[in-house]
Amino acid sequence: MILPLLAGCAGSDSSVRAVIRRDLPAPPAYLAPVAVPEPKTGEHAVAVAARERAGRLKANSIIRNARAQWEKLRKTYRQGR
DSSP states (O other): OOOHHHHHHHHHHHHHHHHHHSSSOOOOOOGGOOEEEEEOOSSOHHHHHHHOOOOOOOOHHHHHHHHHHHHHHHHHHHOOO
């Protein structure tokens, strides 16, 4: 009874290596640029626009840098380094 189990373990090394992949998934969804909603009625448009633009520029800068780091990680991982 135990002999078939041990025989299966002895030959599993090559099949285990076939399962290991050198590929990471695409970046997480939260690393996508964000859409900024339109100002609500009654809000001062210039103040809202300035606030929204500043937030969008900062967020997109963070996202752009994170995506570049993620892609570099994917490339390095794929090459097995």
